[in-house]
Amino acid sequence: MIAIALAAAAATATPLRLPAEPPVLMDYLAADGARVWIPAGNTGKVFLLTGGQFRAVGGFATKKGSGDRLVGPSAVTIGEGAVYVGNRGDSRIWAIDPRSMEKKGSAEMPSTPDGVFYVATTKEVWVTTPRQRSIQILDVKDPLAPKLVGTIATAGQPEGYAVDIGKGTVYTNLEDTDRTLAIDATSRKVVSTWDSGCGKDGPRGMALDAGRGVLFIACFTAGVMAVDAKTGARKGRLEAGDGVDNIDYLPSKRFLYASAGRSEKVTVAYLQDDGSVKPLVTAQVGRGSRVIVATEDGTAYAADSGGGELWVLKPVE
Numbered sequence: 173m174i175a176i177a178l179a180a181a182a183a184t185a186t187p188l189r190l191p192a193e194p195p196v197l198m199d200y201l202a203a204d205g206a207r208v209w210i211p212a213g214n215t216g217k218v219f220l221l222t223g224g225q226f227r228a229v230g231g232f233a234t235k236k237g238s239g240d241r242l243v244g245p246s247a248v249t250i251g252e253g254a255v256y257v258g259n260r261g262d263s264r265i266w267a268i269d270p271r272s273m274e275k276k277g278s279a280e281m282p283s284t285p286d287g288v289f290y291v292a293t294t295k296e297v298w299v300t301t302p303r304q305r306s307i308q309i310l311d312v313k314d315p316l317a318p319k320l321v322g323t324i325a326t327a328g329q330p331e332g333y334a335v336d337i338g339k340g341t342v343y344t345n346l347e348d349t350d351r352t353l354a355i356d357a358t359s360r361k362v363v364s365t366w367d368s369g370c371g372k373d374g375p376r377g378m379a380l381d382a383g384r385g386v387l388f389i390a391c392f393t394a395g396v397m398a399v400d401a402k403t404g405a406r407k408g409r410l411e412a413g414d415g416v417d418n419i420d421y422l423p424s425k426r427f428l429y430a431s432a433g434r435s436e437k438v439t440v441a442y443l444q445d446d447g448s449v450k451p452l453v454t455a456q457v458g459r460g461s462r463v464i465v466a467t468e469d470g471t472a473y474a475a476d477s478g479g480g481e482l483w484v485l486k487p488v489e
Contacts (some may be wrong), residue, residue: 179218180213180451185438185474187458190219191226194480200247200287200418201475203465204213204270208473209250210482211257212275214242218257220273220475221482229273233261247288253315259287259401265299267316276436279310289333291373293340293357296321299464302329302346307344309360324360325352334380334387336401343401345375352389352404368402371392371432377463379421381430388446391418393480396430400446407447412439417462423471427488429451433462440488457483 179222190196190212197202197213204363204389209472210219216234220227234244245266247258249356255268263290264278275345290312294476297318307330308369309322328346330353332385340357345368352375368375377390380401390412396419410428413435421428426443436459441449458476463482466472470487 180217180439181456183440183453183455183485183488185455185457185472187476187481188484189481191228192217192480195478197243197246198477199463200249200473201463201465201473202248202255203420203467204250204255204264206467206469208465208467208482209248209255210475211248211259212363213244213246216261216320218245218246218248218268226481227273228337229257229268229275231275232257232326234258235261240425241475244289247285249288249290251290251297251315251326252292252295254291254312256288256312256318258285258299260284265297265310267277267312267318267319269316270328271452279318279320279434281308281320282323286331287333287344289335291335291342291357292337293335296357298333298342299331300330302331302347304442305329312397323358324355327351331374332376332378332390332426334378336382338382341401341448343378345378345389346377347374350374352387352399356402364404365459366399366404366482369397376416377418379419381421381426381443383423383424384443388421390416390430392416396449398429398443398449408449410439410441410449410451415460415462418464420464420472421467422468424468425470427470429464429466429472431457431461431464433460436461438472438485439462440472440485443453452488455483455485
């Protein structure tokens with residue numbers, strides 16, 4: 173394994189205030205071309221940033237969660253003909269018509285949903301339900317009418333995801349046991365597993381370069397691991413700071429994005445041919461900004477729930 177701790181150039185991220193009073197609880201954002209979908213949990217809304225303007229889909233149920241926090245929509249994924257929203261307020265997965273921006277059908281989960289992601293190989297939406305130690309499977313052949321059709325039991329609390337559409341492989345981590353799983357999407361069977369290497373604070377988000385066979389595993393405090401997507405053999409590690417959660421990756425540019433909420437910084441790195449990752453730039457962001465997505469041009473958006481804003485980092489040259 174090659175650990176990279178080279179100095180990165182300093183860059184500047186600028187805050188973009190959401191159309192809601194802070195705090196705004198954000199978790200799994202989703203980029204859709206040049207657009208960004210933002211689940212804004214405690215507001216009962218999902219915002220869409222498009223063309224520099226915000227649109228909103230409202231009417232999502234909210235409820236009090238741990239610490240008396242108001243929870244609601246928390247995860248977005250882009251499907252074929254629909255956008256899917258996981259809502260902790262009613263434990264349902266909702267389909268949104270992206271043209272009319274209207275809520276359509278939904279499916280109730282047996283436990284609070286966490287990560288929600290589209291598996292194009294099987295035309296399904298998978299949902300991690302860590303409290304139940306399981307993954308729920310939704311049929312979305314009718315895109316606006318999701319139906320719960322199956323469950324995969326996991327030997328720990330699933331956290332994060334990545335999908336290799338061509339090989340039909342789904343990856344997830346087990347946060348409480350520091351393991352990574354590879355699951356065959358068609359048979360729904362675990363085909364391989366390995367140590368994540370994150371230690372006691374566990375693994376979080378994931379990203380994938382399917383063409384180069386490199387899987388990225390975000391560790392909350394131990395950086396981002398770059399591993400062989402088939403064997404789990406470690407190729408490199410990015411020192412990204414403390415408090416990393418959901419990461420992103422653009423295969424077209426070979427850029428990896430990580431935001432460390434405790435360290436208050438974003439890092440953009442480049443995947444090299446040997447599987448190591450070279451840091452390119454870092455930028456200061458708000459404390460608690462632990463989730464990041466990047467649009468197709470390389471613009472990064474780090475979610476600052478406490479400040480109710482997105483920290484925007486322009487594309488790296």
